[in-house]
Amino acid sequence: MNTSVIETSSTGTSALEAARLVLARDIRLALRKRGQLVQPLAFFAIVTTLFPLGISPELSRLRDVAPGVLWVAALLSSLLALEFLFRDDAQDGTLEQHVLSGQSLTWLLFAKTVAHWLLTGLPLAVMAPLAGLSLGVPAAALSGIVVSVAIGSVALSLIGSIGAALTLGVKRSGALLSLLTLPLSMPVLIFGARATELAIKGAGFAPPLYLLGALAVLGITLAPLAAAAAVRISLE
Amino acid sequence: MAWTWFHRLGSPPYIYGLAARLTPWFAWLAAVLIIGGLYGGLVLAPPDYQQGDDFRIIYVHAPSAWMSLMVYSTMAISAGVGLIWRIKIAHAVAASCAPIGASFTFAALVTGSLWGERMWGTYWEWDPRLTSELILLFLYLGYMGLRSAMDDMQRADRASAVLAVVGIVNVPIIHYSVLWWNSLHQAPSVMQLAKPTMPPSMLIPLLMMLFGFTVLFVALLLVRLRAEILNRERAASWIREAVTQ
Numbered sequence: 001m002n003t004s005v006i007e008t009s010s011t012g013t014s015a016l017e018a019a020r021l022v023l024a025r026d027i028r029l030a031l032r033k034r035g036q037l038v039q040p041l042a043f044f045a046i047v048t049t050l051f052p053l054g055i056s057p058e059l060s061r062l063r064d065v066a067p068g069v070l071w072v073a074a075l076l077s078s079l080l081a082l083e084f085l086f087r088d089d090a091q092d093g094t095l096e097q098h099v100l101s102g103q104s105l106t107w108l109l110f111a112k113t114v115a116h117w118l119l120t121g122l123p124l125a126v127m128a129p130l131a132g133l134s135l136g137v138p139a140a141a142l143s144g145i146v147v148s149v150a151i152g153s154v155a156l157s158l159i160g161s162i163g164a165a166l167t168l169g170v171k172r173s174g175a176l177l178s179l180l181t182l183p184l185s186m187p188v189l190i191f192g193a194r195a196t197e198l199a200i201k202g203a204g205f206a207p208p209l210y211l212l213g214a215l216a217v218l219g220i221t222l223a224p225l226a227a228a229a230a231v232r233i234s235l236e
Numbered sequence: 237m238a239w240t241w242f243h244r245l246g247s248p249p250y251i252y253g254l255a256a257r258l259t260p261w262f263a264w265l266a267a268v269l270i271i272g273g274l275y276g277g278l279v280l281a282p283p284d285y286q287q288g289d290d291f292r293i294i295y296v297h298a299p300s301a302w303m304s305l306m307v308y309s310t311m312a313i314s315a316g317v318g319l320i321w322r323i324k325i326a327h328a329v330a331a332s333c334a335p336i337g338a339s340f341t342f343a344a345l346v347t348g349s350l351w352g353e354r355m356w357g358t359y360w361e362w363d364p365r366l367t368s369e370l371i372l373l374f375l376y377l378g379y380m381g382l383r384s385a386m387d388d389m390q391r392a393d394r395a396s397a398v399l400a401v402v403g404i405v406n407v408p409i410i411h412y413s414v415l416w417w418n419s420l421h422q423a424p425s426v427m428q429l430a431k432p433t434m435p436p437s438m439l440i441p442l443l444m445m446l447f448g449f450t451v452l453f454v455a456l457l458l459v460r461l462r463a464e465i466l467n468r469e470r471a472a473s474w475i476r477e478a479v480t481q
Contacts (some may be wrong), residue, residue, distance in 0.1 A: 162402055166395050170385045179381050180399060183374040184406050187413035194417070215409070226402050229319075233394040 018103040019111035026115035030084075040081040040120055041127055047073040048131040059136030066135040067196035071189050073131070074124055074149055075156065079178055081120040082160040085112065086231070090168050096235055109231065110224040113161045121153030137200055144199025151212045152192040158219030159184050165230035188215055246323050249474045252465045255458040262455035269448030276441030284438075290354040293347050295442060299449035300344035301365070304372055305407070307337030307453060311379070312404035315397035327393035328468060330400060331383060332460035336453060338376035344369050364418040368411045375403045389468060 013021075030037055051069045052062055062069075089095040089112075098108045128149045129142040137145065163181035167173035191208040198205035244250045277295035284291040311333035318326030348366050349359045360366070379396055386392035434442070469475050 162398070166382060166399055167385070169391065170382075173385070176378075176381050176385050179374070179378040183371050183378060183410070184402070186371055187406075187409050190413045190417040211413075218409075222405065226398055230395060230398050233391060233398065236391060 013103070015104045015107045018101070019107040022098070022108050022111040023115050026112055027118065030115070030119045036084060037119055037123070040077045041123055043080050044073050044077040044124060044127060045131065047076060048134065052135070063136040063200065066132060066137050066200060067193040069135060070128055070131060070145065070149070070196060071152075071193040074128065074153065074192070075182070075185055075189055077124060078120065078153060078156040078160060079181060081116070082164045082177060082181070083174070084120075085116050085157075085161060085164045086168055087164075090235070095168075095231060099232060099235055105228040105231065106224045109161065109165070109227045110220070113157050113224065113227070116161070117154055117157040121157050122150065124153055125150035138202075140202065141196075141199040144205050145196055148192050148195040148199070148205070148209055148212060151209065151216055152188050154216040155188045155212065155219045156185055158216070158223035159188070161227040162223055162230060165227040165234060168231065168234035188212065191215065246325055248325060248328075248465050248469050248472070249478065251325050252462055252469075252478060255462045255465075259455055259458045259462075262451050262458065266448050266452035266455050269444050269451060273441045273444030273448050276444060277438075281438045281441055282435075287355065290351065293351045295445050297344060297347035297351060298442060299445045300340045300347060301369060302446055303449050303453055304337060304341035304344050304369060306450065307333050307340060308372065308375070308400075308407065309404065310457075311337060312400040315400040319394060319397040319401070324393075324468070325465075327397065328461060328464045329457070330397060331393070332457055332464050334376055334380050334383070336456050336460065338373060338380065340449075340453070341369060341373045341376060345373065362418060364411075364415045367418065368414045371410050371414070372407070375407070379403070 048069055051065065055061060055065065086095060089098075099105055101108075125146050128145050129137075132142055132145050133139070160181050163177050163184075166180060167177050170176060191212045195205040195208040195212060198208065273295060278292055281292070283289050311330045314326045314333070315330035317323060318330060345366065348363075348369065352361050352363070352366070353359045379399055382399055383392045383396045386395060466475065466479075
């Protein structure tokens with residue numbers, strides 16, 4: 001499968017154009033089901049509420065665990081959101097049409113993952129400061145949290161796309177999906193929580209952010225290829 | 237032609253017979269090496285000047301930890317070979333590797349935690365190597381979970397192969413991120429003190445154990461591989477002949 005930009009199918013649509021169409025379609029469809037979009041965000045808010053209840057209401061103690069709480073909640077909520085990535089399209093046959101379309105499946109899946117990130121990862125990055133404030137994070141650290149969650153969730157969406165593609169044909173795949181995805185996501189958690197921690201301390205948080213960016217770039221380069229292979233296998 | 241031996245490696249009946257013939261050799265070699273290594277390590281080697289007799293758990297711990305990674309690489313490489321060249325036997329090898337590798341990983345974790353109890357005073361310390369080992373165990377469990385979730389053997393083979401290849405790309409990333417994570421959170425642990433070069437009386441048994449565990453893995457793999465082939469080829473006519481012989 002050739003993945004170059006200039007490749008054209010028999011219909012004359014370039015791979016990039018097809019990817020753009022898929023991106024627009026996914027966003028339009030998702031915006032028509034807003035309730036589904038809110039669920040992972042509500043889940044994120046609930047999980048971050050559980051920690052003060054479970055640990056202590058003192059903001060000084062919560063501030064110490066805030067990076068871990070925020071990132072574990074973000075990880076779980078992105079895991080929950082993965083269910084929406086391919087499931088509906090696999091059920092109504094759209095994904096099969098993507099495979100048969102003659103377009104590069106890698107590009108199409110990359111577009112779907114980008115749409116998924118815009119609809120779940122980006123809102124999460126916008127929500128994270130609110131959760132951070134409730135955990136006693138100083139206002140000066142909030143921009144660092146937004147940036148790190150925004151970049152980290154790119155990597156999470158891409159890693160997750162592989163797991164979601166592999167479990168397409170599996171019934172009740174939730175537990176299996178977490179078993180596949182979470183171990184691979186641990187570097188994102190480590191660097192993301194570290195960047196958040198440094199931001200809260202008021203230190204420079206650029207180094208872990210660069211590593212987070214490197215993970216995202218590596219994900220952009222390789223994950224769509226693996227996801228495309230996995231979707232082909234799942235739809236065989 | 238020179239390549240016929242290579243093509244025969246893809247044939248289940250040939251591999252089934254070959255595995256049966258090779259198993260005793262590897263099993264006996266493993267037994268000799270492991271018994272010799274254990275005798276050398278537990279009886280002949282002198283006690284460590286810092287850790288006393290406690291260090292002797294290294295003769296099980298280090299080979300298990302070494303095997304946990306080596307089996308994962310074997311699994312991922314054979315899964316990749318199966319995925320690319322569609323060789324059924326390669327998938328069977330990968331499937332047979334997973335439970336063995338998970339067991340070695342588990343053994344490394346248990347012995348590491350027992351050692352930690354003596355050295356650090358706690359059964360679990362978030363030591364980077366132990367943590368990476370734990371994540372590796374999760375990777376094995378995910379691989380086996382994905383396989384068992386799929387009824388169709390061919391799909392299970394190929395889907396789990398993608399996972400194994402993705403996993404092997406991630407293993408170094410996970411390892412170094414955990415190292416980096418820990419170096420920022422924890423002062424250097426006692427483990428580094430135990431690093432001075434070993435005298436030969438300690439090193440030779442350790443090398444024997446490392447080699448013995450590797451050979452043991454091959455023996456176990458051959459046994460599992462035969463079971464895997466029997467299961468996969470149960471509809472084939474050669475199985476009846478092979479089993480009733």
